[in-house]
Amino acid sequence: MTAAAASLTSGASHAPVLRERGRREVFCGLTGIVWLHRKMQDAFFLVVGSRTCAHLLQSAAGVMIFAEPRFATAIIEERDLAGMVDCQDELNRVVDRLLERRPEIRTLFLVGSCPSEVIKLDLAKAAQRLGTKHMPRVRILNYSGSGIETTFTEGEDACLAALVPEMPALEFGSPTQLLLVGALPDIVEDQFLRLFAELGIERVGVLPARNLADLPAIGPDMRYLLAQPFLTETSLALEDRGATRLDALFPFGAEGTTDWLHAAAQAFDVDEMHFKRVVAPGRERAKRAIEHSRERLEGKRISFLPDSQLEVPLARFLSNELGMVPVEVGTPYLHRQHNARELALLPDTVRLSEGQDVDRQLDRLRADRPDLTVCGLGLANPLEAEGFTTKWSIELVFSPIHGFEQAGDLAELFARPLRRRDMLKV
């Protein structure tokens, strides 16, 4: 990790970034609801949008639709647009009905969509009004998950940023505390909390909490670690409330996780020997687990099409720990500061791109012919049919991939398509 810290100016830190605008093959921020509602167990997500929004959620959520999920769409109809009914009245009606039917809900998110934003439906006002009405049983918040404002994981960013003002204030002069930011699978979150406890960092909060009733406190004595690279707005909101970000690699792979934990250890004055002792077993296990995929991945060329902003840290992991060669790393949005350490560890031969013009990017991909392409489901099968081997990127958002214990699984996610390609005789 010291090597990583020392080399902040090398690697791809100063590599030019190809900034592209044009046709994009990406999800909108509404998709975040699919994993956010699993994490926040007392919250409900009500999208105010069109049939398209409902159809998108249904396509993205697959079988979850059939369990009683904690999300739904209030579909705007002709009557709402023609001014025959007042949208705000309609929203009142829908929310009342919903809260009556689902008494277990404690937080309701009104989620803005492209149609609701284009018709300038003021969801902030609606949230305030309805919040007053349903206090104290239900807290009502709003954020935008629209395609015109957000790309895929930015929906989580917008949601968490909406939660920050709701966090209670940390009492002045409290001992320094740690906050983990980003929705992680419960099992991963528990692993991290155990590691922090072993390190002797006792006061650790998580955002989002499993129950939003237990939101952690926030204030100038708070240090936070981003578990995900896409939390730009949330980070700004936390800093507005005085919290300080701990700069680290994102916790992917043995090195990334070590560096991430180390940033916290340093901030909390954990003894270096103790840190090494605590981290060593997990780190060794992670390295052993990763080895299984090395043979398959080493020297293989990989390209990422933009999707989730996980691309840069994942390319760093695959390049540094598995010997893959990143060719083009595309990301919907590149936060230079949050990714500074990541970029320093990428080889300077990598082509970084931000944004997308999908057809031109596919032209580059065809010229590059990487061994493995990470892309969305709309492109994966068409590219397979052209002879590319692909790894569909959405799985990287839905699967537990952070931390030591998942490092092997993460490597395996990339190794599997290549193994399958070699295995099939048809």
Place this chain on the structure above:
Amino acid sequence: MQLSVWTYEGPPHVGAMRVATAMEGMHYILHAPQGDTYADLLFTMIERRGKRPPVTYTTFQARDLGKDTAQLFQDAARDAIARFNPQAIMVGASCTAELIQDDPAGLAEAMQLDCPVIPLELPSYQRKENWGAAETFYQVVRRLADQTIRPRGQARKLANILGPAALGFRHRDDLVEVRKLLDALDVEVNCVAPLGASPAHIARIGAADFNVVLYPEIAGEAACWLEKTFAQPTVGSVPIGVGATREFIAEIAALAGVDPAPALGDNSSRMPWWSRSVDSTYLTGKRVFVFGDATHAVAAARIAQDELGFEVCGLGCYNREFARELREAAALYGVEPLITDDHLAVEEAIAAASPELVLGTQMERHIAKRLGLPCAVISAPVHVQDFPARHSPQMGFEGANVIFDSWVHPLVMGLEEHLLTMFREDFEFSDGAGASHLHAHSPSAHSPASSPAPEPMIAEAAEPGSQWTDEAERELRKIPFFVRGKARRNTELYAAEQGRDAIDLATLYDAKAHHAR
């Protein structure tokens, strides 16, 4: 506003995508915000297409709003034409673009493109996917059909097959079966559309002597216009089921002036014998609930009653456009028509009807699972498993074979049913043992003695303050779970008719005697 978790149909521009994706040489320029590209994966994942749908989205974002979006649209159109070189393009707006009023039709016209442009007006806040597909196909045909071409009028008749599209339930295989039937009748196929048709094919659509409409939801509008414009009659019957297939053959034979015998005599049809064989006797009078798109639901109800000997206890569809057809069919079976796109209403109706088999869409499959009922899928929307690799049509004689197998399999087979009834007190067949004794290594977590197994919801329908006496309730629980719902319903019905307040053992058995068939 309408509160919705699950929708049977997507927005109308998805219908337009289904037409564009089915065709060759067509490209759709869709004015839509970033994110609407999610619809691509319906085609690449559910239908497993190896090509991207021929759709270019403008993918505008907040910073583009204002004048910029019109320019974005024109750039997208120009780039798409240069890159894909289509024979014709369709232009339209998704729900958000409809609100910003950029008018794709006008913008495309102003560009003076040298390929035909088909403008689409798809009101997203009123209409849905099927309507979008029908309107799109109609506009495509209207714009591209060469009106100087007239029906060929030769002795050997020429037909168009209209309706198969992308993301259609078994459209690929239905087409194979219908082509076989037309071959047997010596009718030549002029054009299949939209599936596999290019704009050049559509131009020659007027040469056919008549049109065969396989899916009225998609091709009904276009066929009406073709009938008016080219005087091409429409074959109205949809060949799903043995009876309907025979009618379809007779109708075509009459139009083509040929002998129907070669097609009718097709002995690949095993379904009538399978249905008559003694093993099928136990199917008699099984109560079946049917829901889907109107065409498939109406066809399924007819097969259920006339060809399998079931009793249709519920019939409904989610597409309002075909409510009239469905109401007429419901009247035939003496059931209340259910026309709704609210899956909770469907769930309620199914629970109330307590059927022994549910025929429906992906949604009904899940409802049936919750209620502990057998189910088979007969209509879109469907998930990836209903775009199978094997040949599995619904239409024609082979389709009837497929239908027999897929509907009967979920039912407990006759012999098994008898065994279960005979040995219902046996520990292996008790409720606690689960659905199959083959799962010996994952025994139910409940010990049969201490707590009953999770019951299907229908069987638990007894509300607090139930009229059932404890003794009668215990007796009811001895009845196998898959007929228990019916027994409960019949008994309660009987008690109500007889004005009995409490349901005791005597009422239970009186009711059994009353309902005995």
